[in-house]
Amino acid sequence: MTSHDDHPPIRLLTPADLGACLDLAEEHGWGREEHKWRLLLASGTGYGIDAPADDPAGGLLATVIRTSYAERWHAVGMMLVAGRRQRRGLGMRLMRRVVEDAAGAPLLLTATDQGRPLYERLGFKAMGGITTLRGTLTEPPVGGENRGDDGGVAVRPARAADLPEILAYDLVAFGADRTELLARLPRFADRFLVARTPEGRLAGFGASWPNVTTTSIGPLVADDASVARALLTPLALGTPTPARFDVGDDQPELARWLHARGLEETGHTELMIHGAHTPPGTPARRFAPFSMAHG
Incomplete structure (x- = not known):
């Protein structure tokens, strides 16, 4: 039987979520990049999944940010999933939402070796290394x-x-x-x-x-x-x-x-692209x- 917590809702992030975003990033060893996160939350559209009420750690379970450039192209970044909830489909759910909200416009992102298989399942293609x-x-x-x-x-x-x-x-x-x-x-x-x-x-x-x-x-x-x-x-x-x-x-x-x-x-x-060839x-x-x- 699937519980409700296996499909927690996705919500839009606001600047008030900065602290929770920094906590999640720090968990992954990215550091507390407050200056960059402030800009991302102000200039892009952030998506998040909250920990359920009975989760003692609380905070955000997952994040991703989509930055739109006049709705012609979109950049995707800060894809993070809490270690305690990885491999439960949260990252895939967030990315499907991002692709859906891009409404057919191409997307660009950079992928680590760990994240690349997820993006490939969504149809992203590798374009070269950085x-x-x-x-x-x-x-x-x-x-x-x-x-x-x-x-x-x-x-x-x-x-x-x-x-x-x-x-x-x-x-x-x-x-x-x-x-x-x-x-x-x-x-x-x-x-x-x-x-x-x-x-x-x-x-x-x-x-x-x-x-x-x-x-x-x-x-x-x-x-x-x-x-x-x-x-x-x-x-x-x-x-x-x-x-x-x-x-x-x-x-x-x-x-x-x-x-x-x-x-x-x-x-x-790896630079990856979705919805375009170049x-x-x-x-x-x-x-x-x-x-x-x-x-």
């Missing part, structure tokens, strides 16, 4: 081959007047409107930079933001790898905590450059996601 690098970025040696490799651009802090051009540039690169998310960058990020050509054209932008024990670099969107490096150096140098950068397997030269500058591999995930926009211009959960 390697997480962490460490303290070092200056290139004096006279080294990387010094002066700035792509011919000038890098400076972003200003309010840059935002319309940033949004237009990102729309082509990402393939969907991220206005609601990118407009939050000036307050969310510690550093928010733009790169411009000598003629004044926007050639890229990037940001870095605090995340518990690391400083995350992203988003990073640029014309090419040389512009990405020109932005990456001032974003990652001298950060208060080790820099974190998520680089796609389709950017091996950038990964080698980061290794040479002191960052080391600490993890690997990612949106111009992937060659996207050098780092906003975060793994945001796409």
Whole structure:
């Protein structure tokens, strides 16, 4: 006989659920990423399943967040199930709800080896790996081959007047409107930079933001790898905590450059897609996601 607790209801999360989300994330060793969770809960749609009244641990049994970009594309992240209730279908129920609410629009997510089988059962297809690098970025040696490799651009802090051009540039690169998310960058990020050509054209932008024990670099969107490096150096140098950068397997030269500058591999995930054959926009211009959960 199936009990009611085997099918606890799914509800929408609110900012008031922040503490319970952090508790669940900490249980999984993700750390209490309060800064990121606040943004996710404010800019996305969170789904949760509460522990039943007779569960002594209480809190949330499962979470996932869907971030919609003008209903054209959706990013999925923070898929978590409490250890005491794993393998009971809670994750599958949440993901089916997310797919249903996307109403046929494609979805993107990054999957660990543990989560990948669940997503594959739902029809997600692997698109390539993403390697997480962490460490303290070092200056290139004096006279080294990387010094002066700035792509011919000038890098400076972003200003309010840059935002319309940033949004237009990102729309082509990402393939969907991220206005609601990118407009939050000036307050969310510690550093928010733009790169411009000598003629004044926007050639890229990037940001870095605090995340518990690391400083995350992203988003990073640029014309090419040389512009990405020109932005990456001032974003990652001298950060208060080790820099974190998520680089796609389709950017091996950038990964080698980061290794040479002191960052080391600490993890690997798989980019997966549902409802489309290829990612949106111009992937060659996207050098780092906003975060793994945001796409």
